[in-house]
Amino acid sequence: MFDDVLMRGGAEARKELARQLAAFLPTSKPGSKDRETVVAKLIKLATDPLVEVRESLARQLSEITPLEADLLFTIIADDDFIALPFLASTAALDRWQMLAVLKIGDLVRQLQIASRRDICEECIECIIETADWPVCAGLLDNQAFEPAERDYRKLYARFAHESEIVERLLARQDIPLVIRILEAKRTSNRIQEYLDNSALMIDDDGGGLVAAAEETATLRVLAGADERELDQVLPFLLNKKLLTPSLILRAAVVGEMRFIDRALSQLSGIPLQRVQGLLYQRGSPNFRAVFNRCGLPTGCFHLIRAAIAVECGIRESGEDVSSDAFGSRVVESIMAGLDGIAMDEKLKLLSYVAEFGTDRPQAIAARLKSTLNRAA
Secondary structure (H helix, E strand, O other), rough: OHHHHHOOOHHHHHHHHHHHHHHHHHOOOOOOOOHEEEHHHHHHHOOOOHHHHHHHHHHHOOOOOOHHHHHHHHHOOOOOOHHHHEEEOOOOOOOOHHHHHHHHHOHHHHHHHHHOOOHHHHHHHHHHHOOOHHHHHHHHHOOOOOHHHHHHHHHHHHHHHOHHHHHHOOOOOOOOOOHHHHHHHHHHHHHHHHHHHOOOOOOOOOHHHHHHHHHHHOOOOOHHHHHHHHHHHHHHHHHOOOOOOHHHHHHHHHHHHHHHHHHHHOOOOOOOHHHHHHHHHHHHEEEEHHHOOOOOOOOHHHHHHHHHHHHHHHHHHHHOOOHHHHHHHHHHHHHOOOOOOOOOHHHHHHHHHHOOOOOHHHHHHHHHHHHHHHHH
16 A cells, blocks of 8 residues: 555655654554554655655654654755755754764755754764864854863864854853963964055054054953963963063053962962962062062063052052053052162153053153153
8 A cells, every 4th residue: 555655646645645654653663563664665755756745754754753764864865955954853863863964964964963952962072073164153153052161272273264263252251261362362463464465564563563452452351361260371371472571561550460470470480379478468579589580571670569569559448440540550659659760760661651551541651751851
């Protein structure tokens, strides 16, 4: 009877046969002779020359589980408009079948696997390790995907030059700070390369602007980090030679002292708690013992010392101070709080504030420097 319908029945008859055979599957025992007979007929229907028969069958089977692998893959190999909705909705796919689709399927079928809410760990690993960027983008768009730090690192390592992936990574709140910092560095390198090729800047003007933008972006990332994240990222900065004197001075002028004490700890090799004790609990004169082990240029000493003095005062008063206000107090500390500093040295320190500070301290430092130069 089945063969008669398959060979001589019209479209409606074959669709009805598909419906009845599909309805039989949930009540049949896997591996039984009856089920094997039914599955064989369903595979024939899944390759029916009429699209409407195949489409109707796929729609009905998408709600049934389990399904035999031969039947599953016959439907998955069909035209996209039949296969893709089936791939997106069927509950019959197990993890190994999903993996098979990822390994041998084309891009649109891989995308369906990447978007499934029941995607398994093996599939996630396969996508991150081997899939093209559109599939990885689909995985990042999947709300069921909860990336670990290693997932973020692998995706960035593979697709740092692919904007669709980078934008998705940067939009996530839990992305490692290292990636944000690397992206700031990569962006500045691209800008520098563009300026070099286009000859838009004369001499080193472009290089200075790009370096400043990179450090400002890096500092903004660090400012939003918690202490655990800072503890993790500082060794990376040191390793990559990104813990530069200019970045440290920039942080000192805006009051990012959590970064400063960790940077000094990394550079000096002195444990963080010991550094914090020397800087803040016993007063800034102990700063020299730490500074001498950091390998920083001597010109950094007094500016960081002024920032430490401001921080100590803020801790005593319990105030909440903005970056602008902190920088302004650094200027005050330079002018009135640092004993034994020659005027030439103070002018140099004001230059640092004018270069690395936020708007208000920059303006104050520049004005003071101009006034002192005229007076001299």
